[in-house]
Amino acid sequence: xxxxxxxxxxxxxxxxxxxxxxxxxxxxxxxxxxxxxxxxxxxxxxxxxxxxxxxxxxxxxxxxxxxxxxxxxxxxxxxxxxxxxxxxxxxxxxxxxxxxxxxxxxxxxxxxxxxxxxxxxxxxxxxxxxxxxxxxxxxxxxxxxxxxxxxxxxxxxxxxxxxxxxxxxxxxxxxxxxxxxxxxxxxxxxxxxxxxxxxxxxxxxxxxxxxxxxxxxxxxxxxxxxxxxxxxxxxxxxxxxxxxxx
Ligand SMILES: NC(=O)c1ccc[n+]([C@@H]2O[C@H](COP(=O)([O-])OP(=O)(O)OC[C@H]3O[C@@H](n4cnc5c(N)ncnc54)[C@H](OP(=O)(O)O)[C@@H]3O)[C@@H](O)[C@H]2O)c1
Numbered sequence: 001x002x003x004x005x006x007x008x009x010x011x012x013x014x015x016x017x018x019x020x021x022x023x024x025x026x027x028x029x030x031x032x033x034x035x036x037x038x039x040x041x042x043x044x045x046x047x048x049x050x051x052x053x054x055x056x057x058x059x060x061x062x063x064x065x066x067x068x069x070x071x072x073x074x075x076x077x078x079x080x081x082x083x084x085x086x087x088x089x090x091x092x093x094x095x096x097x098x099x100x101x102x103x104x105x106x107x108x109x110x111x112x113x114x115x116x117x118x119x120x121x122x123x124x125x126x127x128x129x130x131x132x133x134x135x136x137x138x139x140x141x142x143x144x145x146x147x148x149x150x151x152x153x154x155x156x157x158x159x160x161x162x163x164x165x166x167x168x169x170x171x172x173x174x175x176x177x178x179x180x181x182x183x184x185x186x187x188x189x190x191x192x193x194x195x196x197x198x199x200x201x202x203x204x205x206x207x208x209x210x211x212x213x214x215x216x217x218x219x220x221x222x223x224x225x226x227x228x229x230x231x232x233x234x235x236x237x238x239x240x241x242x243x244x245x246x
Pocket of ligand 1: 017018019020021022023024041042043044045047064065066067088089090091092111112115136137138139179180181182183184185186187188
């Protein structure tokens, strides 16, 4: 029996900025498995190629740096028509309010807000009927944490962008946002292993589900956001219950 996900995605062009690692890569795997033609993008072409080589199905690579506006324009024009755009790419800056360098704060807004804004805008002319755009925020938008106030604010900005675009692009594209909780991805590869595992264990134990998330669990929500024709302007909290924990 054909599932609604296969019906929605088979032979569709799914473009994933951030598709070389983490939740973007897991989304690429699921979408390709459902018969989509997938393009994965980020800055590092070698990483993209390694990711594409590890995925069964029709996956191609198209490097882009979201902070290079002219580069994004040329990249978008070369994609051809697009059915579903997913932007999971970002980089985060941590630091207390008084300590976080202004340059780091600006770079984070560039990577997680302005870059996705420009990228979605430049892909807009190439979207097919029935298109969707899926952005990424994070649980800190509504569950702030000391040392991550700036990151919480940029996540909140992405959620506001989602809701505004869902209205402004009505009839052209559905726009949704995934808000993950803590998910074990390459984003934490730079941490010493012992500290990383301790953080995962501590946060996991505090959650209703008892553990941190896996990239493929978030990817399932992205597939739903792409496939469900009645879903727009939504922020999907896929966070193991982080927002409702004590
Ligand atoms: N992991 C978590 O616990 C967590 C929690 C809450 C929210 N989130 C959010 O969920 C999303 C996905 O997270 P993840 O952990 O799956 O991410 P990830 O594995 O760290 O992947 C992010 C990707 O973004 C790409 N990237 C960064 N800057 C870019 C730029 N300027 N242009 C193009 N690509 C760029 C990087 O690849 P290159 O280096 O090749 O460019 C990287 O592959 C992000 O928005 C993140 O903030 C994550």
